[in-house]
Amino acid sequence: MINLLFEKPGLFTSVQDLGRLAYQAFGVPVGGSMDRFSAKMANTLVGNPKESPVLEITLLGPKIYFLEACQIALCGADLSPSINNTSIQNWETIDIKAGDRLQFGKAKSGCRVYLAIRGEWKVQKWLDSASLASLHPELLTPQSFIRKGSSLSIESNSVIEHQVLPRNKRPNYPELLELGVYPGPEFESIARESIVHFFQQTFTVGSKSDRMGYQLEPAISGYKAGAQLISSGVLPGVIQLTNAGQPIVLMADAQTVGGYPRIAVLDRRSRDAMAQSKAGDRIRFRFQKT
Amino acid sequence: METKPGVPYDIIPYGEQALLIRFEEKIDAAINQKVHQLDAYIKKNRLKGLLYTIPAYCSLTLVFDVGIFQKERTIDKIKAFIPNVSDNASQLKSRRLKIPVCYESDFALDQDFITQTLQMSWEDVIRMHSQNVYQVYLLGFLPGFAYLGSLPEALRMPRKAVIRQKVPKGSVAIAGLQTGIYPASVPGGWQIIGACPIPAFAPQQDPPFLFQSGDMVSFEPIDMEKHLDIEAKIAAGTLHPNSWICNE
Numbered sequence: 001m002i003n004l005l006f007e008k009p010g011l012f013t014s015v016q017d018l019g020r021l022a023y024q025a026f027g028v029p030v031g032g033s034m035d036r037f038s039a040k041m042a043n044t045l046v047g048n049p050k051e052s053p054v055l056e057i058t059l060l061g062p063k064i065y066f067l068e069a070c071q072i073a074l075c076g077a078d079l080s081p082s083i084n085n086t087s088i089q090n091w092e093t094i095d096i097k098a099g100d101r102l103q104f105g106k107a108k109s110g111c112r113v114y115l116a117i118r119g120e121w122k123v124q125k126w127l128d129s130a131s132l133a134s135l136h137p138e139l140l141t142p143q144s145f146i147r148k149g150s151s152l153s154i155e156s157n158s159v160i161e162h163q164v165l166p167r168n169k170r171p172n173y174p175e176l177l178e179l180g181v182y183p184g185p186e187f188e189s190i191a192r193e194s195i196v197h198f199f200q201q202t203f204t205v206g207s208k209s210d211r212m213g214y215q216l217e218p219a220i221s222g223y224k225a226g227a228q229l230i231s232s233g234v235l236p237g238v239i240q241l242t243n244a245g246q247p248i249v250l251m252a253d254a255q256t257v258g259g260y261p262r263i264a265v266l267d268r269r270s271r272d273a274m275a276q277s278k279a280g281d282r283i284r285f286r287f288q289k290t
Numbered sequence: 291m292e293t294k295p296g297v298p299y300d301i302i303p304y305g306e307q308a309l310l311i312r313f314e315e316k317i318d319a320a321i322n323q324k325v326h327q328l329d330a331y332i333k334k335n336r337l338k339g340l341l342y343t344i345p346a347y348c349s350l351t352l353v354f355d356v357g358i359f360q361k362e363r364t365i366d367k368i369k370a371f372i373p374n375v376s377d378n379a380s381q382l383k384s385r386r387l388k389i390p391v392c393y394e395s396d397f398a399l400d401q402d403f404i405t406q407t408l409q410m411s412w413e414d415v416i417r418m419h420s421q422n423v424y425q426v427y428l429l430g431f432l433p434g435f436a437y438l439g440s441l442p443e444a445l446r447m448p449r450k451a452v453i454r455q456k457v458p459k460g461s462v463a464i465a466g467l468q469t470g471i472y473p474a475s476v477p478g479g480w481q482i483i484g485a486c487p488i489p490a491f492a493p494q495q496d497p498p499f500l501f502q503s504g505d506m507v508s509f510e511p512i513d514m515e516k517h518l519d520i521e522a523k524i525a526a527g528t529l530h531p532n533s534w535i536c537n538e
Contacts, residue, residue, distance in 0.1 A: 025429060026433060026498075026502070126493065127498075182303070184304070184305075185310050230346075233346050235344075238305070256344050257430035267305075
């Protein structure tokens with residue numbers, strides 16, 4: 001058994017997998033890793049099934065003490081990871097020795113890095129998923145919320161050969177993102193000037209951005225809200241406009257229904273890219289041909 | 291576009307992994323039943339790559355595994371389903387639930403505001419709220435939160451001007467022509483009319499949700515003593531929440 005201890009929790013560290021599917025008709029958010037490409041890739045690099053749990057680490061990383069040897073991979077944001085103060089690289093398999101300490105430093109690019117650890121994670125699941133539950137997290141997924149002194153146990157597996165994701169397959173995280181979108185269900189009913197504005201404006205990621213959604217600034221100038229819509233299903237990647245014309249990009253922990261007009265839907269690569277953006281980053285939208 | 295009875299308004303792509311089926315844009319029990327009938331039919335007949343569905347008032351969202359999803363083929367398949375849905379509907383029986391509610395002032399935090407606004411005695415409010423049969427239009431907002439409708443027009447209340455920072459778990463509330471039971475203590479804007487001793491969301495139970503879309507629900511007024519008794523029995527595990535289902 002591999003045991004690890006969190007000597008520091010970091011800003012927001014949680015256990016995530018690919019989410020809680022099939023319960024959205026009961027109002028349960030999908031949840032799961034925000035940047036699914038990086039989470040799946042981290043698992044692939046350690047030979048785990050892609051739906052295995054990973055640690056989602058946000059901006060300020062934790063300090064982790066490994067009591068046993070294991071193999072890990074980090075994918076996503078570059079938060080200056082190091083083992084025993086020697087820096088290590090993202091996007092490759094890394095051997096950990098018993099007694100090693102993994103920690104992080106300056107956030108150089110991106111927002112979230114995913115830590116996969118080879119083996120079978122011993123974490124309590126709720127509704128078939130280890131992802132941190134957004135409601136009653138302590139009760140439903142007690143091991144998935146990482147705090148100081150938290151520990152995790154992973155059933156070890158045979159050692160695998162090192163793998164490295166080639167550089168040309170790694171995403172980069174520029175501070176000006178261009179995101180591809182498909183038209184949303186209310187696209188046609190939104191005034192043409194507002195649509196034009198939506199595609200011409202460079203938005204800034206607001207400080208009220210979290211796992212539920214990203215608020216973009218500024219609001220679309222001159223936007224006129226129509227009559228209130230009857231609530232309808234929403235999913236991660238959907239972009240809604242508030243009555244003030246502010247775009248909100250729904251993310252992994254978003255509610256399952258919403259009543260704001262849905263102007264657009266991110267394509268899946270753009271959803272992963274959005275998950276790597278942080279307050280102050282800039283965004284432009286581009287039409288994705290269907 | 292014209293709509294025929296039982297026929298959805300339209301089916302549109304909703305990003306690269308979802309479809310949205312829109313019925314007539316209206317909060318209406320009959321339209322909502324069509325949503326649930328089509329939802330049940332689609333689930334029974336397994337569409338390739340379907341991950342989950344979100345039935346709402348007058349729309350049905352279908353979300354697919356993006357690697358498997360074939361948009362055009364799936365749309366054609368759903369269109370072919372539709373003529374069969376109403377035939378299938380007669381076999382689909384809604385669950386009927388009778389849910390106890392305590393309307394005493396310890397729980398009815400907005401009693402005074404409701405009676406003043408509606409110019410009605412509290413007894414009349416209780417009678418009108420409990421002697422009605424509601425349909426679960428959809429679940430959303432929180433896991434297990436059911437939007438029940440429709441309230442009698444005479445009970446129509448606005449949402450609170452200022453959101454209440456903590457609505458106690460189990461509160462029964464009204465707003466517009468809807469009523470619902472809060473599954474957890476959260477901020478909320480509905481007017482609180484009472485409390486239900488049965489949790490709408492009981493995480494450790496299987497299934498964890500009291501309601502499902504399409505259920506037909508009525509309320510039975512109970513006093514504080516009965517409320518506490520039911521709560522104690524549920525906590526002790528001697529009363530299963532499924533005892534509130536009347537048919538099946």
